[in-house]
Amino acid sequence: MAKLRKGRAFRKLKRPYTRISKFRKKSYVRMDPHIKVIRFDMGDPNKKFEYTLELIAKSSLQIRQEALESARQICNRILESGLGKTGFAFKIKAYPHQILREKPMATGAGADRTSTGMAAPFGKPVDVAARVKKGKELFEVKVDAPNIDTAKKALKEASYKLPLSYQITISKNN
DSSP, X not given: OOOOOOGGGSOSOOOOOOOOOSSGGGSSOOOOOOOOOOOSEEEOTTSOOSEEEEEEESSOEEEEHHHHHXXXXXXXXXXXXXXXXXXOEEEEOOOOOEEEEEOXXXXXXXXXXXXXXTSSTTOEEEEEEEEXXXXXXXXXXXXXXXXXXXXXXXXXHHHHTSSSOEEEEEEEOO
């Protein structure tokens, strides 16, 4: 299987190049890679909890779906082991919808004769990412008062799996 390009290659939040062609079939991305984030709601979403904890981005960036899924797994594992399957409500607020494209370049012996360089560098879809702006919440965990420390630990561990830095806010539900 092909190795993933480093996440910092896609981290900047900039408007992607959109090709406009007189040939209609070349004006849009023809393929959408499947989403690897398995679930967006975990725990018991219908139960009423006292507190809401949110993981908020300190800067604008793109987060690839592999990083989101990794953070989701570690956060859910800590919450389920500490609080049980119904002692919390965990929701992912960022949805990976931005299609990342890559121009495959030939490498190895004899590649200089077969490669076309940067001619028509629109690229093929390789991955998807979530576009997150500064101050937007990525994860939301709802718990009762005695379980705030466990939820805070889970969000902190999840933030280690994501690029750049985040802050955790706690608010009381009405």
